[in-house]
Amino acid sequence: MSWEFLAGQFAAQFGLWWVIWPGILLGIVVGILPGFSPQNTLIMLLPLTLAIPVEQAFAFMVAMYCANHLAGGVPAILVKIPGSGGAAATTLDGYPMTQKGQAQQAIVLSFTASVFGGLITTLATLALLPWLSQIGLYLRSVEMVVVMLFGLTLIAVIAARDTLKGLISGLFGLLIGVIGTDHIYNAPRATFGFLELYDGVPLVAALIGLFAVSEALVMMEEKLIVGAEGRERAMRASWSDTLDGLRLTVKHWWHIVWTSFVGLFIGIVPGAGASIAAFVAYQQSRLWSKHPELYGTGIPEGVIAPEAANNGVTSGTLVPMMALGVPGGTTSAVMMIVLQYHGMVMGPRLFTTNPELAYGVFVAMAVAYIFMILTILPLARYMARIVLIETTYLAPIIILVTVVAAFSERQYLFDMGLALVFGVIGYIAHKTNYHVTAMLIGIILGPLFEQYLARSLRISQGDLTVLFSSTIGNVLWAFLVLSLVLPALKNTLRRKSLSRP
Amino acid sequence: MSRKAPIGADLAIPLLALGFAVYFFWSIADLTWEAKANGVVIGTALIALVGVQLVRMALRVARGEADLRTDPLWQPSEVLAKRVGMVLVTVAFIAVLQLLGLTLSLLIAMMASLAIMGVRKVSTVLWISFAVAAAAYILFIAVLDSAFPHGVIEKLLS
Numbered sequence: 139m140s141w142e143f144l145a146g147q148f149a150a151q152f153g154l155w156w157v158i159w160p161g162i163l164l165g166i167v168v169g170i171l172p173g174f175s176p177q178n179t180l181i182m183l184l185p186l187t188l189a190i191p192v193e194q195a196f197a198f199m200v201a202m203y204c205a206n207h208l209a210g211g212v213p214a215i216l217v218k219i220p221g222s223g224g225a226a227a228t229t230l231d232g233y234p235m236t237q238k239g240q241a242q243q244a245i246v247l248s249f250t251a252s253v254f255g256g257l258i259t260t261l262a263t264l265a266l267l268p269w270l271s272q273i274g275l276y277l278r279s280v281e282m283v284v285v286m287l288f289g290l291t292l293i294a295v296i297a298a299r300d301t302l303k304g305l306i307s308g309l310f311g312l313l314i315g316v317i318g319t320d321h322i323y324n325a326p327r328a329t330f331g332f333l334e335l336y337d338g339v340p341l342v343a344a345l346i347g348l349f350a351v352s353e354a355l356v357m358m359e360e361k362l363i364v365g366a367e368g369r370e371r372a373m374r375a376s377w378s379d380t381l382d383g384l385r386l387t388v389k390h391w392w393h394i395v396w397t398s399f400v401g402l403f404i405g406i407v408p409g410a411g412a413s414i415a416a417f418v419a420y421q422q423s424r425l426w427s428k429h430p431e432l433y434g435t436g437i438p439e440g441v442i443a444p445e446a447a448n449n450g451v452t453s454g455t456l457v458p459m460m461a462l463g464v465p466g467g468t469t470s471a472v473m474m475i476v477l478q479y480h481g482m483v484m485g486p487r488l489f490t491t492n493p494e495l496a497y498g499v500f501v502a503m504a505v506a507y508i509f510m511i512l513t514i515l516p517l518a519r520y521m522a523r524i525v526l527i528e529t530t531y532l533a534p535i536i537i538l539v540t541v542v543a544a545f546s547e548r549q550y551l552f553d554m555g556l557a558l559v560f561g562v563i564g565y566i567a568h569k570t571n572y573h574v575t576a577m578l579i580g581i582i583l584g585p586l587f588e589q590y591l592a593r594s595l596r597i598s599q600g601d602l603t604v605l606f607s608s609t610i611g612n613v614l615w616a617f618l619v620l621s622l623v624l625p626a627l628k629n630t631l632r633r634k635s636l637s638r639p
Numbered sequence: 640m641s642r643k644a645p646i647g648a649d650l651a652i653p654l655l656a657l658g659f660a661v662y663f664f665w666s667i668a669d670l671t672w673e674a675k676a677n678g679v680v681i682g683t684a685l686i687a688l689v690g691v692q693l694v695r696m697a698l699r700v701a702r703g704e705a706d707l708r709t710d711p712l713w714q715p716s717e718v719l720a721k722r723v724g725m726v727l728v729t730v731a732f733i734a735v736l737q738l739l740g741l742t743l744s745l746l747i748a749m750m751a752s753l754a755i756m757g758v759r760k761v762s763t764v765l766w767i768s769f770a771v772a773a774a775a776y777i778l779f780i781a782v783l784d785s786a787f788p789h790g791v792i793e794k795l796l797s
Binding site: 302305310531541545566567 | 681688692711726
């Protein structure tokens with residue numbers, strides 16, 4: 139890959155601005171609205187993407203996909219409702235920043251971390267593609283079981299103030315995620331007699347219930363979602379707050395760089411996805427911080443880490459699809475269908491037979507990120523105004539509109555009722571400090587965990603010790619134990635050093 | 640007034656989790672090992688953790704540090720009626736959706752919700768409800784052509 143080739147690719151992709159921009163705008167809308175996933179939108183738009191030339195179709199899909207990851211952080215910051223599972227970790231510090239009257243700074247940080255994180259990892263992917271594509275090959279079902287448990291443990295430790303409560307929430311979510319028929323024998327399990335649960339628990343209904351409905355039921359206690367001081371700051375919000383967000387971006391540039399690489403590497407693992415990446419990045423950020431006790435109170439690093447990581451995932455997810463022909467997630471699977479329709483065969487040969495498309499995808503991604511920052515940054519000031527709407531109006535709108543959105547994934551009225559049930563469970567969890575984020579991630583990981591565990595057990599003929607049979611898996615087990623022990627150890631040492639005269 | 644911490648509400652999620660795990664075990668009892676391995680692995684770990692939590696709570700109660708009041712779930716009491724009202728309106732909204740269609744049922748549900756939340760100005764209730772219902776119609780019916788039930792309004796506008 140020469141510099142001339144790369145320059146030509148950039149010029150060609152900039153020329154596709156007329157498909158990239160609509161993709162960005164659509165991605166932002168889809169990302170902000172809980173219940174609308176990029177994969178469903180791409181499926182709805184299949185007639186369009188199949189009809190236009192493959193380069194244009196791919197530029198459009200990639201722009202929409204990246205913008206969707208970026209925009210999911212907006213409702214997470216403003217009203218504690220993540221637009222997607224990947225933005226769930228952003229609520230941990232984003233919403234407290236809003237409550238402190240720093241919504242505009244938090245949104246700007248989210249945008250810049252997303253764009254620069256996405257841009258850096260896209261460029262890194264372009265340079266390292268042949269080597270990165272090998273990572274997925276080393277992780278088989280046994281290792282993936284440990285990766286899933288590792289992700290869930292991290293989330294339980296990070297999200298909850300009480301680790302035991304976090305683990306109970308996570309495992310409860312994981313068990314809910316296993317509802318439905320099993321992959322091998324199609325036997326229904328714990329469906330309460332509902333045919334609608336045979337395919338498993340719909341993720342959108344769970345996301346809407348646990349975050350949107352429960353949060354709306356809690357927010358009724360206050361007149362505004364921000365305190366008196368926060369209200370004053372929001373009233374006085376100006377362009378200087380946007381500039382302040384940019385200043386914080388520059389100050390924490392290194393944080394954006396390394397947490398986006400966490401996202402890239404996790405994105406390469408098929409099935410791991412943005413949710414795990416965001417939480418692992420948040421946990422690592424807190425682990426290496428000089429002030430871990432401030433995480434969760436509304437600090438810039440707590441917004442940067444998950445946002446940079448969930449956008450780092452975007453290029454990572456495409457690596458196994460382009461280089462190995464294995465889609466890293468549902469969205470990339472839809473993209474692969476479009477490519478195959480146009481006669482493209484995924485795999486290592488794509489880079490020699492059709493380098494314009496293979497590398498062009500990542501160049502399109504980089505160009506989309508450049509367009510994105512110019513489009514969305516000026517909007518931060520106006521988006522932040524939502525915190526001034528009284529909860530008297532906000533709560534009913536959130537509950538009814540998001541319950542309606544729960545219908546969109548599978549088009550069952552049942553899912554709307556299910557969102558309400560999850561809303562009540564989420565409300566109880568909120569009030570008793572059982573973290574809903576750990577529960578949601580458990581529900582997301584449940585089907586994947588089951589799939590990988592079932593495969594591992596097939597290999598070992600039902601012997602559970604197979605989970606300790608691989609070197610990489612055992613290293614991951616060690617990391618899992620360390621992730622439980624290290625924070626406790628660090629806290630003890632910190633307390634000792636503080637108590638010393 | 641008791642100075643003990645009210646931890647009764649903390650029992651809700653563990654008991655829900657425990658009940659669900661037991662139901663899960665019951666539902667997989669007759670399946671082959673491969674089909675139920677997940678449930679057994681996750682459910683056993685969950686029951687063990689719930690057990691630890693219950694013991695932890697029992698010790699706090701035994702030491703006199705806490706009691707089993709469930710106050711956090713119901714406080715502040717003046718908001719409780721609004722919460723229950725909103726849940727009931729949402730249940731009623733889902734129930735009549737098939738009959739009235741998305742737009743009309745959402746319009747009525749929004750009006751009822753705003754009234755429950757204490758909005759007394761009729762014009763405010765009307766314009767907010769109209770705006771939300773109109774936005775839902777445009778997005779879900781006109782643009783996305785979702786499979787929402789069609790009622791009088793959808794049929795009139797089609």
